[in-house]
Amino acid sequence: MSDASLNTQAPTGEAGFGDYFALLKPRVMSLVVFTALVGLLAAPVAVHPFIAFCSVLFIAVGGGASGALNMWWDADIDEVMKRTASRPIPSGKVAPREAMAIGLTLSVFAVIMLGLAANWMAAGLLAFTIFFYAVIYTMWLKRWTPQNIVIGGAAGAFPPMIGWAVATGGVSLESVLMFLLIFMWTPPHFWALALFMKADYEEAGVPMLTVTHGRKVTRRHILVYTILLAPLAIGTGMTSIGGPIYMTVAVVLNALFLLGAVKIWRRDEDIATVDKYRVEKSFFGLSLMYLFLHFGAILAEAALKPYGLGGW
Amino acid sequence: MGFEKVEHELHKRRSSRNLGVGLVLAAFIAIVFGMTVVKVSRIGDEPAQQQGGN
Numbered sequence: 001m002s003d004a005s006l007n008t009q010a011p012t013g014e015a016g017f018g019d020y021f022a023l024l025k026p027r028v029m030s031l032v033v034f035t036a037l038v039g040l041l042a043a044p045v046a047v048h049p050f051i052a053f054c055s056v057l058f059i060a061v062g063g064g065a066s067g068a069l070n071m072w073w074d075a076d077i078d079e080v081m082k083r084t085a086s087r088p089i090p091s092g093k094v095a096p097r098e099a100m101a102i103g104l105t106l107s108v109f110a111v112i113m114l115g116l117a118a119n120w121m122a123a124g125l126l127a128f129t130i131f132f133y134a135v136i137y138t139m140w141l142k143r144w145t146p147q148n149i150v151i152g153g154a155a156g157a158f159p160p161m162i163g164w165a166v167a168t169g170g171v172s173l174e175s176v177l178m179f180l181l182i183f184m185w186t187p188p189h190f191w192a193l194a195l196f197m198k199a200d201y202e203e204a205g206v207p208m209l210t211v212t213h214g215r216k217v218t219r220r221h222i223l224v225y226t227i228l229l230a231p232l233a234i235g236t237g238m239t240s241i242g243g244p245i246y247m248t249v250a251v252v253l254n255a256l257f258l259l260g261a262v263k264i265w266r267r268d269e270d271i272a273t274v275d276k277y278r279v280e281k282s283f284f285g286l287s288l289m290y291l292f293l294h295f296g297a298i299l300a301e302a303a304l305k306p307y308g309l310g311g312w
Numbered sequence: 313m314g315f316e317k318v319e320h321e322l323h324k325r326r327s328s329r330n331l332g333v334g335l336v337l338a339a340f341i342a343i344v345f346g347m348t349v350v351k352v353s354r355i356g357d358e359p360a361q362q363q364g365g366n
């Protein structure tokens with residue numbers, strides 16, 4: 001990032017508390033909280049409710065801290081893109097250095113507190129997640145490779161694994177599968193967004209697949225990732241975190257997701273422009289439901305287990 | 313002779329920030345206290361790995 005070239009507009013004085021909170025990307029944080037909580041509750045080891053609450057909170061703070069570091073580094077991109085122009089730094093409410101200080105401080109704070117609240121395995125995974133998102137993805141690969149979304153997806157996929165580690169103190173097949181579920185889901189989700197938000201990424205100069213390899217290739221990539229995702233999602237249902245509820249949800253949603261991906265693959269830009277990217281937008285909407293319902297089903301299986309109903 | 317106190321937009325934002333930071337600090341104290349109570353009350357009840365921070 002080049003701080004000097006950044007928005008010449010000086011910060012407009014005092015930022016409110018909400019502006020600092022916005023640095024933590026609250027919407028992303030809500031996904032982190034949800035998936036981490038599912039990972040924690042699906043684990044075979046019970047955690048004291050207060051420790052579970054604190055652990056999820058610290059995971060969320062860690063996720064938010066990496067979001068602040070991302071906003072600091074990417075302020076020049078955010079300024080250009082319509083979707084992100086109103087973020088605290090490009091809008092001049094928070095100075096870039098403040099965002100960096102908040103990001104670094106909260107990162108260290110969240111990792112240490114998670115180590116104290118739960119265990120150092122979970123804390124180590126959180127530290128790696130923050131490093132991966134802020135350094136590997138944001139600073140290095142995002143501006144360098146069109147596979148940026150694939151790599152960035154890994155950072156977003158860690159929270160359920162951390163939640164699982166909070167309970168068990170380790171990593172296992174189930175937590176790896178939850179990681180892979182988000183990891184493989186991210187590319188089709190974001191590439192669908194990139195298809196109908198094209199001007200944004202092109203103007204910002206981010207090498208999105210749509211910009212570097214064109215839309216036809218992006219459509220094919222969406223289909224390939226969706227095909228790879230389906231057996232993974234259904235396979236997860238055969239492990240200890242799965243069960244009839246999860247399996248039903250997975251089969252139905254993956255069939256719909258595949259159908260959507262095939263539709264996207266068969267379309268071209270002319271057809272998409274005519275109906276204003278209707279199929280791509282509905283695929284994007286479905287992708288949000290896809291992740292929420294898969295993890296919701298894992299949660300339902302875990303919640304019903306004590307009553308002898310969840311799981312196989 | 314007295315000066316009239318003018319409430320500026322800047323004061324509003326500053327007080328929202330002060331209040332927010334104050335609440336966050338209060339919540340942090342409550343969390344550390346709660347965690348300590350839970351950890352101390354469970355000493356000897358569970359395997360070492362679950363106690364964390366050790």
